[in-house]
Amino acid sequence: MIRWSVALLALMLTACSVPSLEELQGDRPRACNAQRGCGAGQVCLFGACQDSPCGTRTPTTAYVDADGDGYAADDAASRVFCDAVPPGYATNRGDCDDSNAQVYPGALELCNGRDDNCDGQMEQGSVTRTWYLDQDRDGFGRNGPGVEACDPPSERHVNVSGDCDDEWAAVHPNAQELCNGLDDNCDGTVDESFPEVGMACTAACGGRFMCNATQDGTVCEGTPRTQYFADVDGDGEGDRNGAPLGEGCPGETPPAGMVANSLDCDDNDDGTSSQRMEICDGLDNNCDGRVDEGMSCGQLRRVVDPALTGRQWRAVAVHPDGYPVWVAGMDGKLAVKMSATSAFVSHDSGLATGCSHQGNSPDWHAVWVHPGNAYAVVAGEDGWIAEHNMGFCSSPLKYDLPGDNDYFSGVVGVGSPLRVFAASTLGHLYEGSGPVLRHNSDGRYWGLHAAGQDMLYAVGSAGEGAPFSPVINQFHQSNWSNPTTQILQGVSGYNGSLRAVWAVSPLLVFAVGDAGLVMAGSALSPNWERILPPRGGAPDFVSVSVPSGPISAYILGNGGSGQRLYRLTQHGWAKAPTFAQGNPTVSLRSLAMTSAGNFWIVGDDGHVYHFPEGATQ
Known part of the structure; x- marks a missing residue:
């Protein structure tokens, strides 16, 4: 029975077909995924096979690509497209970070601590960095192979090379090229911004352009050029106070009138240079910045003496031997100093030894000392003239001057035998004790002096009223009454005397x-040259004297830069002795001297100055 049943079952299986799962499921959709597809005419949507919506067209399944890198995440939503896939979708999946467009399958793996190519590993087969030792820490590593790694091997490593001197932080590819003989910017050339380095230049003798001290430019280096200075006085030393007038190389001959030094402290005085010996004259002869050093010279100081105080002095005269010294002034004041150690002795009008007549006290405006007997001849107000022999005064004479308010402004002796002349402010020239009127001009005379044994010069102005024009008359013994009027150059338009x-x-x-x-001027020609006044103002000059020795005219002036002494040499205005107590504030009137080392100055209010005068006097 059992055998039959088995046979019957086998027969039944052979004769009948078994239905498929789809047949058993009927209309239920078939499941699908990336590994299991769908049949023809179907597409996989939402995990199930569906009939294609594209008909005869080929459908394309795409997935949301959030970062637009061409790859979608594995769990991204899908969609079927009958035509081209639009932006924002991708047909490929596998993006492990769809929020970063640098991360997707096949991306280059970098040293950044993430999985760039979505292979599930980081830093594997990645592109590494090259690190270079930066010893001087200027941001650039030394040239060489370097070290390959994602992270620097030490704090002294950087990922930029190119430093051609890693021992000096100022040298690197971004440095500014300086002028210093180095390749500062590591471009393979030295000082390329300064192509003139090494080229010839003319600012120095045998010069070449070299880098300057600040390394930002070039300078001409070589033997320094020698500056040339004016040598006006021809003593071989240039003007210390002047600007250079030129330059040259050592060994070259300076132009005429120039020298290659500036040692002279007064280039208008050939008696002053660094090679001169110091003498007693109130000047810095050797240009060491000191005056009369190492000598007991004294200074140009005011003389303190009771016989001088309070007088209005107008004239001074000195014997050629230095003494006696005579001073004369207003109201008949007269005093004499017989020696360096004696005091002044007054011979004022009103004294038994004074020069007065019948109670007159004439204002004395001029005094002259006889070079032989040292007697003084004084002249002044209303034509008064007198002689004093240091003991008493000869009977004064009053010349009958023809003009009102006329007085003698100058007196001098000339010739052998001696003849005394006096000039007045209204242009009269008298001779001797006669007296004899030698000349009557239509102008004024303010000064008188002898030239040699046979010549006089009287100076003043033409005409007796403003505007004044200067005049110089030359008198000769051949005809004292007929002077030669000198021709003055450069005084056109000048108003003064x-x-x-x-x-x-x-x-x-x-x-x-x-x-x-x-x-x-000179007796050889009637043409006189005008000399321009010194710098610093045009003072009113009132007196002039020229001592023996090198030509130096000492000139007394008021106004301009103050009451002071000026000095004029053949080369121009030179330095003059200065007042030890500062320039006087009163008017100065007269100057007399025997040498550059002995002179006297008188003025208003008892001011009498002497060089040399000790500080205690």
């Missing part, structure tokens, strides 16, 4: 006057 004159010799005469006027 000449006030004093000094004849060094017949070959050189100086005349000075108002507003800085200085004239120089």
